Amino acid sequence: MKEYFHSVILDETKCNGCTNCMRRCPTEAIRIKDKKAHIIKERCIDCGECIRVCPYYAQNSATDDLNKLKEYKFNIAIVPFSMYGQFSSDLDMDKIFQGIKSLGFDYVYDEAHAADIATISIKQEIKKTDLPKPIISSLCPAVLRLIQINFPSLIDNIIRIESPMEIAGRLAKKKVMDEYNLDSDEVGVFYLTHCPAKVTSIKNPIGIKNSYIDGAIAIKRIYGDILRNATTVKKVESFSKGSSLGIGWAKVGGQSEALGIENYIAVDGIENVIKVLEEAELGKLDNIDYIEAMACVGGCVGGPLTVENPFIAKSRIRRTIEEKSKIMRVNEEEILNLYKEGIFSLTEEIEAKGIMKLDEDIKMAIRKIEKIKQITDSLPGLDCGSCGAPTCRALAEDIVLGYATIDNCVFRMNKSTNISK
């Protein structure tokens, strides 16, 4: 079942069925059954809201650990731009990179550097005059999945350029293979991740055939080790890093700033993203050039697998950007050539997922809608969640689809109402 792999998973032993995650899930993908949460895989967009709200740490993200490095001869760490917000500003970034390297990596690559390359490519891409407006950023895989499920009419608006993570994976791997004369399968590329949706997109890429990343390690699992290493290392190399504009991609609004686009909407937090996409679907944002929509509050700095408070992390990144140079350490001509060859372009179609569909046959679907309406009207309308569905209407839908029965409602007003499935 490759199709429905998800990074977000539930540890049943920790879950006590409290309904926090179910109420918070933006796509109504969680139900509680027998006092345990269940994720409806087809609906999950891996935004990680449930990981954030779970008081028992039962919701988590399936990531790799450092043992996986043993599978490769040579290991590369891709350091996400969000890392710039994770440690005290007193700590030099080179020390942090060194601390990461001494976890067992042979080479460290800064995603912010790949963001610079993405910036150059997107700048070219948006010069094309036939792109449907508003153009939507391809950075956040949770938002892309949301569009596939809920806003399929906006699929054509997604910019067809790979995310910095993939660009980083590809370029780092190539560089290492050339420089050290290694075969592709001897090199392991690991993304240090703030983001469960990125983990999913490694296994199930959106818009490309295969990911260039071999594994993902959650920042929160290695944070302590990085910190210890960074504060104790003796010799510190000088690592090649992205420009301040590339680092800025970590916070919402940073992309548009790097791209020099003025007429943009930067929206963060999945509920807010949904509102903006609703407007876009109505054609009300056709006059906007670029939408940077990020599932997490603050952007990737607020990723669920980070450690630092997103607001502190964001402020740190802002200060780092002010201090650092905007000059990109890239060979622009070379990048432009690669862009023209289509190296950074998405190659696969992003398909719509008709997951909300009630029935293949429209006449049956119409009947089901009627039934849902009827059942919803017979429920108390409290949206209390005791039945294990997030709203009364969601329970009605589950009943019609055969996943629940009316007896799940603890307040069922008229016990004698006989509603057949």
Next chain:
Amino acid sequence: MNKKDDTIKLEYDIIQNDFVRAGEASSNVKKILKQLGIDSKIIRRVAIVTYEAEMNIVIHSYGGKLLVEISSKKIEITAKDNGPGIEDIEKAMQEGFSTASNEIRELGFGAGMGLPNMKKCSDVLKIDSEKGKGTTVYMEIFMKSNQN
């Protein structure tokens, strides 16, 4: 309950100047169309026309109703209000014609594009309006569209 069991009838009250709830009806209709598995291009057209019709009732009328009837063949949208009616329908249909006040324009409405967009996005459009009485805008969008 419906006579025929293969149509869905949806009815929404639209209140004059209610900008807080404005757009709720069209967003609700959109959700249902997604559950029916209808093609996203058609959903988008229905969303646009219901939204524009809904907003015209909010902005230009004393209030009214939005009725949506969905069958496997077509979607019918009726926006009916209690006045004041449109003085010159032909003029109202022109792109850019609007009587919206400055306050309304500041909210981002009043480009005079609502009715022209409704025409563009629907397969059938009929407007009945009588000064002093009210306006009824009736539209049909076919499931198998002859539009691209």
